[in-house]
Amino acid sequence: MKLKLILKSFSSYHVNVVTTKILELTQQKQIKIQGPIFIPPRKILINILKSPHINKDARDQIGMEKHKILFLIKQIDKTQLKQLLKININPIVKVLLQLTT
Template sequence: MERIRLKLKAYDHRVLDKTVAAIVEAVKRTGADIKGPIPLPTKIKRYTVLKSPHINKDSREQFEMKIHTRMLDIVAATSDTVDSLTKLDLAPEVNVEVRAMGK
């Protein structure tokens, strides 16, 4: 039995929340304890681009991307828990980082 930490990132928070709900449901079915989902701060990347490359420096466009993050800790994970997590069909736009931690 060990702890598993899942860190999920996505641009759309609705897709991220649906994915987290599916993971929580699958983990609870196996009987493992779960802590979270913990919403981490949203990272905002801003870009400023000139509209015209040669003249009108004051004419600019600004764009931003928001990266939403959630963290889940699975405590006392069993082999059934790992099997159910690998069989889940997750949304392709969600990035999942899995880290196994000690007790």
């Protein structure tokens, strides 16, 4: 089975913590892995009016970055997959899994 694992978060620190956990587990279990592949962060900008009535030119700009990391695992067993899913992951980090046979 092949596995595509994608990590997404607004916090780069939490994504890096999860990547180190995944890399440690794959080294211990001798799983062949491609990655981590760092995808450039996506910037999200939001404009907010400072005053609700007059001064249309006075605005605040709030920005966030969405960090994304990709792992490609070429061969994985069911037992190795279960161990990979047991990793303690912070709820801030969203994990997407795609399995192909």
